[in-house]
Amino acid sequence: MFRWFENRLDPFPPEEPQQPPGSLVAFCLHYTRGAWPYLLTATVLMALIAGVEVWMFGFLGNIVDWLSAQDRATFLADQGWKLVGMAFIVLVLLPGMVWVHSLFQQQTLMANFPMRIRWLAHRYLLRQSMRFYQDEFAGRIATKVMQTALAVRECIIKLFEVLNYVTVYFLGTLILVGSADWRLAIPLVVWLAGYIVLLRIFVPIMGRVSKTQADARSRMTGRIVDAYSNIQTVKLFSHTSREAAFAKESMSGFLTTVHRQMRLVTGLYGLLYLLNALLLFSVGWLSIHLWLTASVSVGAVAVALGLVMRLWGMSQWIMWEVSGLFENIGTVQDGMATLSLPREIDDKPDARPLAIERGGIVFDHIRFHYGKGSGVIDDLSLDIRPGEKIGLIGPSGAGKSTLVSLLLRFHDLEDGSIRIDDQDIADVTQESLRARIGMVTQDTSLLHRSVRDNLLYGRPEASDDMAWDAARLAHVDGFIQSLRDINGREGFEAHVGERGVKLSGGQRQRIAIARVMLKDAPILILDEATSALDSDVEAAIQENLDRLMEGKTVIAIAHRLSTIAAMDRLVVMERGRIAEQGTHAELLELDGLYARLWRRQSGGFLEAESASTTDVSAAGAP
Numbered sequence: 001m002f003r004w005f006e007n008r009l010d011p012f013p014p015e016e017p018q019q020p021p022g023s024l025v026a027f028c029l030h031y032t033r034g035a036w037p038y039l040l041t042a043t044v045l046m047a048l049i050a051g052v053e054v055w056m057f058g059f060l061g062n063i064v065d066w067l068s069a070q071d072r073a074t075f076l077a078d079q080g081w082k083l084v085g086m087a088f089i090v091l092v093l094l095p096g097m098v099w100v101h102s103l104f105q106q107q108t109l110m111a112n113f114p115m116r117i118r119w120l121a122h123r124y125l126l127r128q129s130m131r132f133y134q135d136e137f138a139g140r141i142a143t144k145v146m147q148t149a150l151a152v153r154e155c156i157i158k159l160f161e162v163l164n165y166v167t168v169y170f171l172g173t174l175i176l177v178g179s180a181d182w183r184l185a186i187p188l189v190v191w192l193a194g195y196i197v198l199l200r201i202f203v204p205i206m207g208r209v210s211k212t213q214a215d216a217r218s219r220m221t222g223r224i225v226d227a228y229s230n231i232q233t234v235k236l237f238s239h240t241s242r243e244a245a246f247a248k249e250s251m252s253g254f255l256t257t258v259h260r261q262m263r264l265v266t267g268l269y270g271l272l273y274l275l276n277a278l279l280l281f282s283v284g285w286l287s288i289h290l291w292l293t294a295s296v297s298v299g300a301v302a303v304a305l306g307l308v309m310r311l312w313g314m315s316q317w318i319m320w321e322v323s324g325l326f327e328n329i330g331t332v333q334d335g336m337a338t339l340s341l342p343r344e345i346d347d348k349p350d351a352r353p354l355a356i357e358r359g360g361i362v363f364d365h366i367r368f369h370y371g372k373g374s375g376v377i378d379d380l381s382l383d384i385r386p387g388e389k390i391g392l393i394g395p396s397g398a399g400k401s402t403l404v405s406l407l408l409r410f411h412d413l414e415d416g417s418i419r420i421d422d423q424d425i426a427d428v429t430q431e432s433l434r435a436r437i438g439m440v441t442q443d444t445s446l447l448h449r450s451v452r453d454n455l456l457y458g459r460p461e462a463s464d465d466m467a468w469d470a471a472r473l474a475h476v477d478g479f480i481q482s483l484r485d486i487n488g489r490e491g492f493e494a495h496v497g498e499r500g501v502k503l504s505g506g507q508r509q510r511i512a513i514a515r516v517m518l519k520d521a522p523i524l525i526l527d528e529a530t531s532a533l534d535s536d537v538e539a540a541i542q543e544n545l546d547r548l549m550e551g552k553t554v555i556a557i558a559h560r561l562s563t564i565a566a567m568d569r570l571v572v573m574e575r576g577r578i579a580e581q582g583t584h585a586e587l588l589e590l591d592g593l594y595a596r597l598w599r600r601q602s603g604g605f606l607e608a609e610s611a612s613t614t615d616v617s618a619a620g621a622p
Contacts, residue, residue: 005107009035011115017124020340024329027336031117031152038108043160045101050165052094054172057303057310059086064299109157117149121339127430129344130410139225141338143218148335151214151328158325166318173307180300181290187282188311194275195315202268203326206261211330213257218334220250229498265323272319276312283308345412345430353432358386358421359522359553361407366416368406376402377576379416386421389554391564393594394573400557403573404525407555409433420523438521442528444512446500451480452492454500454511458519464492467518473547474514479507517548524549526556561594561601570594 013034020030032039066079076083122145125132133141170192178185227234227243234243287301296304361384368377377399384390392400405411407418409425418425425433438458446454455467455476471477483494485502500508516524526545558564565584572580572587572594580592587594 002103002107005103006112008104008108009038009112009116011112012119013116017120019124019342020121020336022336022340024333024336027332027340028152028155031120032156034116035109035113035156038104039156039160042101042104042109043164045097045104046161046165047168049094049097049101050168051172052089052097054169054176054307056086056090056094057173057307058176060299060303060306062299064297064302068298105157105161110153113156114149114153117152118145121145121149124343125339127343127346128341130405131344132341136338137222137226138229140218140222142225143221144335144338147214147218147331148339151331151335154328155325155332158321158328162318162321162325166314169314170311173311177300177304177307180304181296183290184283184286184296184300184304187279187286190282191275191279191311195272198268198271198275199319199322202264203322206264206323207326207330209257209260209264209330210327211333213254213261213327214331214334216250216254216257220247220254223247223250231501268319268323269316272315276315280305280308280312345409347429348427351427351429354420354423354425354428354436356421356436356522360384360386360421361523361553361555362417362419363403363407364417364419366406366418367414368402368411369414370411377406380577381416382571382578384553384555387551387553389549389552389556389568391567391570392555392557392573393561393564393570393597394579397575398573399576400573401527402576404439404527404555404557407525408437408439436521437523437525438516438519439525440509440512440516440527444500444505444508446496446503446508446511448495448498450489450493450495451476451483451511454496455515455518458515458517462518467492467514470514470518471511473517474510476507476510476514513545520548522552524552524554526554526558528558561598 018030021027066075125141125145170188174185174188177188224247227247234240283304287296287304290296291298291301361382363380363382366377366380370376380399380403392403394400402411406413407425409430412426420433420436447457451471452464452467455471456462459466468477471480480494481491483496483502484490485494485497487495489495496502496508496511500511503511554567556564556567564570568583569581570584570587571578572592574593580587580590580594582590588598
């Protein structure tokens with residue numbers, strides 16, 4: 001039975017997630033699609049439960065009147081069937097409605113609903129641009145996904161469940177008490193007016209504080225996660241105290257918002273208690289006065305006082321629920337600022353998969369300035385023939401890594417086009433484009449998973465034998481067998497830590513090379529692929545890299561010019577333009593920028609380039 005209700009709402013809908021709206025109501029409605037039948041069912045059941053509970057108070061008033069006025073000898077004969085009907089409602093109907101309502105709320109909605117939101121939000125964010133992730137803490141983004149999902153659920157359920165229950169209950173109370181004598185309803189109306197005034201004053205203020213608090217909480221989490229993610233750097237520079245102070249600053253900011261919230265709660269609670277006390281006094285005094293004048297019965301007095309005591313308890317619960325509603329609204333508004341941002345890089349509606357037969361690449365008069373209006377890359381054209389292997393060379397900031405990022409479509413061009421086999425990459429899907437390009441970067445990052453998972457990331461459908469062959473060719477097999485993690489997993493199953501922190505730089509680089517070997521894409525990009533390796537391992541891997549490059553179109557970036565001197569063509573970049581191109585011999589004969597870099601490196605050192613040619617002490621750095 002539980003499983004049937006748990007399977008009503010799919011927590012992982014297959015449809016492609018769309019950009020969420022930027023307004024609060026539309027944002028919440030966007031994430032409630034698919035949940036409406038269960039939300040409405042739970043809402044109707046809650047309204048029925050509230051109505052039955054109020055009716056029960058009225059029936060108890062009737063019992064008091066019967067007991068005070070009727071003969072004991074004929075009581076059961078006169079009222080027996082009514083009591084049986086009441087017993088059925090109390091023992092069967094009301095528990096049954098509560099049970100079914102709980103199944104819809106707890107089994108269908110409470111777990112599945114926020115997970116559905118997380119699933120859709122996470123999939124949407126995975127396709128956000130690189131710039132999006134460069135501008136935010138990873139921990140802050142993750143916190144907003146988690147918090148916003150729960151906050152949307154609480155907003156919707158509180159609105160449909162709590163306020164619906166309260167509205168039906170209070171209206172039923174007003175009608176029931178007023179039916180005995182309309183004067184008894186006056187204190188309730190006055191109390192409601194005062195209650196609404198308290199809500200209007202305090203709740204919006206608490207909502208604003210809660211929004212500030214949600215932002216402070218995500219900032220605090222982001223700073224803490226940032227320190228943990230870069231713990232090696234923190235320890236290397238002996239900055240544990242500095243990081244603690246950095247986190248303390250955000251913790252203090254968060255604590256300030258909590259103190260503001262608690263001050264508001266204390267003031268609200270005191271005023272609410274006074275309001276409830278006045279309600280109880282006025283209804284009690286008026287009830288006794290009306291009974292003394294024979295205007296109401298004993299049962300009516302019992303019902304009125306019983307309902308007031310019930311409202312006394314409910315009013316505090318309602319206030320907390322409404323405060324929680326506005327607190328969650330603040331959290332949702334904070335999350336919307338991140339989750340509803342449009343994707344900078346998105347596929348066209350009619351985008352098709354990239355089909356590569358030859359692997360030719362054409363950069364046709366491209367321009368890109370990171371939105372600055374000038375600089376970086378200006379009117380660059382480059383034709384790379386199918387199967388050609390080119391080396392990209394140039395001073396730091398020349399635009400080499402930007403050129404590669406544009407090929408991978410991490411950014412969209414401002415002008416011009418990039419074509420692969422005559423297909424504009426702006427017209428194909430990003431997934432298919434990157435699936436057909438293999439890349440080994442200088443700064444290798446591994447997933448906090450097993451060695452096997454990291455290797456198969458390049459080709460998930462590959463067998464273990466294929467993964468092991470790639471590991472052997474990249475000389476990974478030599479250290480895999482000795483790996484062991486904290487949970488006792490060994491070898492291929494050992495986890496490598498966040499970003500591969502448990503491995504040395506050379507070990508991470510070899511796994512990255514093996515991963516690209518296994519991927520076996522027709523276009524290969526090498527960005528300082530062997531920079532973290534010692535000379536012996538580099539020499540051993542170089543032969544397999546040469547084999548990997550066979551039949552592929554290759555773009556290689558390297559600091560050490562000797563590693564790419566044998567490429568088919570060398571392209572020298574400077575200030576976003578192609579300064580020189582040709583073979584190693586041709587460029588030496590040209591005696592330009594490349595020749596100067598070669599002479600300095602072959603001398604065993606790099607000097608600072610003169611001011612006129614920019615700094616080349618890190619020549620070829622991306």
